[in-house]
Amino acid sequence: MSHPYVIRSKFATAEDVAEIYGIPKSYIEKMRKIMSGGDKIVTQNRKGASKTKSTSRGKKRSAGRK
Amino acid sequence: MLEENRIKQSVFLNIPYDYQFEPLCLAYICGIACFGLVPRTTLEIPGDRRLNRIIDLIAACPISIHDLSRVQLDRAKPRTPRFNVPFELGLAIARQKLVDAEHGWFVFETVHRRAEKSLSDIAGTDVYVHGGTIQGVLKQVSNAFIRQERQSNLSQMLSVYRHVRVELPAILRRSGARSVFDGARTFGNVCMAAILWAEKTI
Numbered sequence: 001m002s003h004p005y006v007i008r009s010k011f012a013t014a015e016d017v018a019e020i021y022g023i024p025k026s027y028i029e030k031m032r033k034i035m036s037g038g039d040k041i042v043t044q045n046r047k048g049a050s051k052t053k054s055t056s057r058g059k060k061r062s063a064g065r066k
Numbered sequence: 067m068l069e070e071n072r073i074k075q076s077v078f079l080n081i082p083y084d085y086q087f088e089p090l091c092l093a094y095i096c097g098i099a100c101f102g103l104v105p106r107t108t109l110e111i112p113g114d115r116r117l118n119r120i121i122d123l124i125a126a127c128p129i130s131i132h133d134l135s136r137v138q139l140d141r142a143k144p145r146t147p148r149f150n151v152p153f154e155l156g157l158a159i160a161r162q163k164l165v166d167a168e169h170g171w172f173v174f175e176t177v178h179r180r181a182e183k184s185l186s187d188i189a190g191t192d193v194y195v196h197g198g199t200i201q202g203v204l205k206q207v208s209n210a211f212i213r214q215e216r217q218s219n220l221s222q223m224l225s226v227y228r229h230v231r232v233e234l235p236a237i238l239r240r241s242g243a244r245s246v247f248d249g250a251r252t253f254g255n256v257c258m259a260a261i262l263w264a265e266k267t268i
Contacts, residue, residue: 005129005170007213009074011102011268016075017261020104021254031262034233 078123078130079105080154083247087135091246092234092256093200094131096227097207099260100218100268103129108154110250121157128169130158131210135176135198137184152185172210174203200227218268226263233259 014028077098081091098105106127111119124130132155139145155173162169173191175181176198182189194210196202204223237259238244243252 004210004212005172007101007103007211009102011213011216011265012075012099012104012261013265014258014262017104017254017258020076020106021110021250021257023251023254023258027255028258028262031258034236035262035266 074128075102075104076106076127076129077103078127078154078158079107080130080132080151080158081107082133082136082148082151083109084136085245085247088246089200089231090133090135090196090198090203092231093203093227094133094207095246095257096230096260096264097204097223098131099257099264100204100223100226101207101211101213102216102264103211104261105253105257107250107253108150109247109253120154124154124158124161124169125166128166129211130155130169130171131174131207132158132171133174134181134185134193135174137180155185155188174206200224216268218264222267226260226267229263229267230256230259 014031015025017023018025018028079094079098081087081094095105106123108116108120108123111123132151134151134155136151137147139147155171158169158171162171172194173181173188174194174196176196178195181193194206196206201220201224204220204227208218208220208223234246234256237255238246238248238252241248241252241255243249246253246256
């Protein structure tokens with residue numbers, strides 16, 4: 001074969017992989033939670049970082065006013 | 067029996083199973099997942115009557131990828147090259163020529179023009195040379211496949227690879243495995259992570 005292969009099947013989902021490999025559906029949910037957990041940690045860190053910034057700015061401002 | 071659609075989504079991934087090849091194996095898994103396909107390997111097949119089951123597995127996959135990167139002698143005595151990958155490539159070509167003309171088979175290699183020397187019977191076939199790099203594998207997988215909807219690009223594929231790479235130690239720990247090649251279940255769990263990240267990214 002040398003030419004590119006045109007894929008016409010639907011995009012495989014985690015459920016398809018689970019069926020092929022005999023993986024319990026509960027594992028998919030576990031993996032999704034781990035993935036979104038990772039995202040939440042990143043988001044929380046970002047929020048935390050911005051809060052700290054605004055607090056420190058506030059302190060600086062109030063310090064300047066005094 | 068798997069549904070017809072599951073069969074259409076399967077890619078027979080014929081690669082060397084050695085620890086040094088693991089990063090490239092991961093790149094193949096992620097590259098294939100980014101095209102909405104599921105890699106299948108002979109890791110699914112237990113020891114007994116392997117040949118019949120390998121033939122059945124190739125028949126269950128409309129596409130096969132064969133990586134001829136390991137042509138050198140192995141370290142274990144008596145030192146031999148491993149013939150499994152080229153043998154299974156032969157089975158896939160025979161299937162396409164004799165049974166199923168639609169079967170798509172692709173030859174991948176690390177070194178430019180080496181496959182033409184080591185397996186001169188396939189002269190005239192385009193060999194997808196990846197240079198032994200992650201990016202090379204992802205790029206060549208994207209050269210081999212076209213998807214009309216949800217076509218992935220190289221940066222998306224790299225992003226999926228990086229996420230799965232980060233998660234790999236945890237996946238192996240949960241599976242009680244030491245490498246991606248440590249059984250079908252472990253391999254399936256890594257494929258699951260790749261598909262989940264591909265679903266999210268592409």
